[in-house]
Amino acid sequence: MTQTDAIADVTVRVQVVRREHTGLMLVALVTLAALIILVALCAPVLCPYDPYAQDLSSALQPPSAQHLAGTDRYGRDLLSRIIIGAQPSVFFTLLLVALIAITGVTVGVLCGWKGGRLDVVLMRVSDLFLAFPGLVFALAIAGVLGGGMTNAVLALAAISWPKYARIARGLTLGQKNEPYLDAARLAGCTTAQLLFRHILPNIAGPILVTAMLDIGTMMMELAGLSFLGLGAQPPMAEWGSMMSDSRSFLQTAPWTVIAPGIAIFVVVMVFNLLGDTIRDYMDPKRRAGRRNARSE
Amino acid sequence: MPENVLDVRDVTKVFERKGQPSLRAVDGVSFSVGRGECVGLVGGSGCGKTTIARLVTRLIEPTSGSIALNGRDIHESADGVQMVFQNPAASFDPRRTLGQGAAEALINAGMPKPEARKQVVALFERCGLPADFVGRYAYEVSGGQCQRAAIARALAPDPSLIVLDEATSALDVTVQAQIVSLLRDVRAQRACAYLFICHDLALVQGFCDRLLVMWRGRIVEEGPTAEVIASPKHPYTRELLEAAFV
Numbered sequence: 001m002t003q004t005d006a007i008a009d010v011t012v013r014v015q016v017v018r019r020e021h022t023g024l025m026l027v028a029l030v031t032l033a034a035l036i037i038l039v040a041l042c043a044p045v046l047c048p049y050d051p052y053a054q055d056l057s058s059a060l061q062p063p064s065a066q067h068l069a070g071t072d073r074y075g076r077d078l079l080s081r082i083i084i085g086a087q088p089s090v091f092f093t094l095l096l097v098a099l100i101a102i103t104g105v106t107v108g109v110l111c112g113w114k115g116g117r118l119d120v121v122l123m124r125v126s127d128l129f130l131a132f133p134g135l136v137f138a139l140a141i142a143g144v145l146g147g148g149m150t151n152a153v154l155a156l157a158a159i160s161w162p163k164y165a166r167i168a169r170g171l172t173l174g175q176k177n178e179p180y181l182d183a184a185r186l187a188g189c190t191t192a193q194l195l196f197r198h199i200l201p202n203i204a205g206p207i208l209v210t211a212m213l214d215i216g217t218m219m220m221e222l223a224g225l226s227f228l229g230l231g232a233q234p235p236m237a238e239w240g241s242m243m244s245d246s247r248s249f250l251q252t253a254p255w256t257v258i259a260p261g262i263a264i265f266v267v268v269m270v271f272n273l274l275g276d277t278i279r280d281y282m283d284p285k286r287r288a289g290r291r292n293a294r295s296e
Numbered sequence: 297m298p299e300n301v302l303d304v305r306d307v308t309k310v311f312e313r314k315g316q317p318s319l320r321a322v323d324g325v326s327f328s329v330g331r332g333e334c335v336g337l338v339g340g341s342g343c344g345k346t347t348i349a350r351l352v353t354r355l356i357e358p359t360s361g362s363i364a365l366n367g368r369d370i371h372e373s374a375d376g377v378q379m380v381f382q383n384p385a386a387s388f389d390p391r392r393t394l395g396q397g398a399a400e401a402l403i404n405a406g407m408p409k410p411e412a413r414k415q416v417v418a419l420f421e422r423c424g425l426p427a428d429f430v431g432r433y434a435y436e437v438s439g440g441q442c443q444r445a446a447i448a449r450a451l452a453p454d455p456s457l458i459v460l461d462e463a464t465s466a467l468d469v470t471v472q473a474q475i476v477s478l479l480r481d482v483r484a485q486r487a488c489a490y491l492f493i494c495h496d497l498a499l500v501q502g503f504c505d506r507l508l509v510m511w512r513g514r515i516v517e518e519g520p521t522a523e524v525i526a527s528p529k530h531p532y533t534r535e536l537l538e539a540a541f542v
Contacts, residue, residue: 180387
């Protein structure tokens with residue numbers, strides 16, 4: 001074996017290892033994400049205590065066998081509150097990401113497909129939203145709308161859709177002049193059929209990856225708004241607002257802040273890693289590799 | 297039944313371009329294609345051949361002039377013109393199978409799915425592809441196989457005219473010969489007319505009944521293939537011939 005052969009062999013092996021690694025990671029992370037969603041779905045059953053029951057005699061107790069994560073200043077069991085708090089965090093985040101992805105893709109595909117004045121106007125509007133510092137703008141909107149998770153979702157949606165519009169517009173422009181669309185036209189497809197049957201499936205990949213990556217970010221931003229009092233309202237258990245409620249006890253009863261903090265950290269990390277792994281998995285280079293392997 | 301499948305009368309297409317003078321891609325072109333006839337359209341790059349293909353298939357509208365199919369204006373004509381594209385793989389949706397692509401016209405016309413699928417399988421076999429190719433994707437098959445599928449797709453709605461826009465240019469020589477012989481067979485069987493757009497005169501010579509030579513958006517010479525090649529009248533035709541048969 002010559003030296004170049006040896007190098008090539010090592011390269012191939014590294015690629016194979018990385019590919020298997022990505023596959024395993026994907027399975028592991030999908031399982032974890034599914035577990036988180038399952039916990040959120042079954043939260044009321046899983047809570048060891050009533051997350052809203054106050055017991056002032058056992059307030060601010062450190063973690064013990066009885067209260068695994070300790071209690072907060074009203075004596076509510078923190079573990080139960082974290083489990084029930086998974087519901088707003090997970091479901092409102094998924095709602096938010098779905099909302100911005102659908103809005104953004106609709107605007108983007110419309111702009112890319114129609115072009116002309118509509119494109120110019122809508123893209124300048126999206127520039128306008130992009131020009132503001134995101135969270136500050138969301139704060140302003142949430143402030144005007146008032147507190148509550150729905151309003152926090154609306155505020156974050158208002159600042160986050162332009163990213164999707166830009167991606168979808170670019171991808172649509174790339175597909176628009178492909179000969180297969182001409183062939184579909186000759187087959188008698190209407191514009192709606194062209195868009196839904198041909199364009200959307202062909203641009204869905206990168207959008208899906210962006211959406212997956214956004215789940216973690218959006219979860220953080222929702223928790224951030226809640227921390228600032230613009231999201232979840234008391235007594236609703238939500239990780240961001242739980243941290244905010246307890247922040248004055250950071251020195252005397254640190255577990256009241258650390259417990260929801262860890263929950264945010266873990267869940268955001270799982271979804272971020274999942275997004276990353278899906279992106280790696282759908283890498284165009286890898287797809288090209290699969291294609292070549294098939295055609296030979 | 298009118299004598300001609302296609303009548304193009306005085307068609308002009310002008311493309312308006314931003315910041316540049318407008319482009320007269322096709323300039324007062326008239327020609328016709330008879331029933332079951334194979335007409336070759338040759339010319340250099342950018343002379344307007346593809347614009348003609350797109351006009352005839354109604355992918356774009358002419359600036360002026362009229363196009364008639366089977367004696368009726370193309371806008372009122374029920375049956376369309378089908379087309380086979382230069383790059384076979386790109387002419388199929390990468391996310392859909394070859395069979396789905398070929399059946400699309402039938403399904404859009406209201407044929408039930410199982411029946412459309414059956415017809416597509418028959419057409420694939422007619423075009424020399426095994427039945428299981430209906431389940432494959434364009435990137436899984438070779439260029440020649442993909443072009444066969446594209447021909448099957450073009451035949452599906454039973455058109456009276458198929459435009460072949462450089463349909464063999466992207467294929468290597470042996471595959472090219474196979475595709476041309478398939479086209480010949482199909483024509484003998486179905487009395488389907490071809491508008492064969494090409495820049496390879498040698499290929500046109502053996503395949504087309506009649507030849508149109510295009511130069512800068514106009515048709516400069518027209519006649520039976522053998523005649524045009526034997527005694528070219530326009531200087532551009534002579535130039536083309538010299539380049540082809542050195």
